[in-house]
Amino acid sequence: AQSVTQLDSQVPVFEEAPVELRCNYSSSVSVYLFWYVQYPNQGLQLLLKYLSGSTLVESINGFEAEFNKSQTSFHLRKPSVHISDTAEYFCAVSDRMTGNQFYFGTGTSLTVIP
Amino acid sequence: DTGVSQDPRHKITKRGQNVTFRCDPISEHNRLYWYRQTLGQGPEFLTYFQNEAQLEKSRLLSDRFSAERPKGSFSTLEIQRTEQGDSAMYLCASRFSSPRTGGNEQFFGPGTRLTVL
Numbered sequence: 001a002q003s004v005t006q007l008d009s010q011v012p013v014f015e016e017a018p019v020e021l022r023c024n025y026s027s028s029v030s031v032y033l034f035w036y037v038q039y040p041n042q043g044l045q046l047l048l049k050y051l052s053g054s055t056l057v058e059s060i061n062g063f064e065a066e067f068n069k070s071q072t073s074f075h076l077r078k079p080s081v082h083i084s085d086t087a088e089y090f091c092a093v094s095d096r097m098t099g100n101q102f103y104f105g106t107g108t109s110l111t112v113i114p
Numbered sequence: 115d116t117g118v119s120q121d122p123r124h125k126i127t128k129r130g131q132n133v134t135f136r137c138d139p140i141s142e143h144n145r146l147y148w149y150r151q152t153l154g155q156g157p158e159f160l161t162y163f164q165n166e167a168q169l170e171k172s173r174l175l176s177d178r179f180s181a182e183r184p185k186g187s188f189s190t191l192e193i194q195r196t197e198q199g200d201s202a203m204y205l206c207a208s209r210f211s212s213p214r215t216g217g218n219e220q221f222f223g224p225g226t227r228l229t230v231l
Contacts (some may be wrong), residue, residue, distance in 0.1 A: 106155055106156050
């Protein structure tokens with residue numbers, strides 16, 4: 001089974017500052033990688049995903065993540081955060097061969113400070 | 115709204131009672147998943163369906179839990195003889211899966227928050 005580690009449970013950052021949310025997974029097989037965001041009292045929404053091709057993937061709201069196979073990482077970054085980015089962020093991985101289960105990390109709570 | 119819907123959004127029950135939750139997936143999605151999420155944790159996989167067939171169950175899914183998807187559309191998750199430890203957010207997700215679309219993401223519903231007193 002896969003496992004996903006999100007090293008930081010809480011990340012406070014000032015508005016307009018850059019942020020990186022870390023994600024590492026344990027796998028010896030090819031995987032698909034995802035970042036989901038969860039706003040208070042809402043379900044999870046897909047932020048971005050890596051399936052194949054370019055290792056740098058971007059979302060429409062300025063987030064990006066880079067797949068690093070050698071380090072089995074998929075860190076999420078944003079060069080300048082907004083108040084509205086305050087939310088819980090989950091990294092997830094699924095096995096490329098079966099794609100049946102998604103394994104989620106424990107989440108990182110991002111708080112943007114005005 | 116054509117997203118994943120769940121009903122009810124909140125459920126408060128007394129220990130020992132049975133509860134049932136419903137999930138309506140996106141209509142063309144053939145796979146449906148149930149997860150449990152507790153405070154400070156990510157979603158934990160419970161079970162999933164391919165159409166009406168339940169293909170995989172987590173060991174988290176004790177004998178008190180049962181899920182169905184009788185016509186390959188909506189699904190129900192029932193918990194019998196609820197315990198306080200069952201208190202959690204129960205999330206449903208769906209996706210379309212085919213040999214050519216292995217990387218399709220799961221679309222999540224808003225969840226049902228269960229509180230067992």
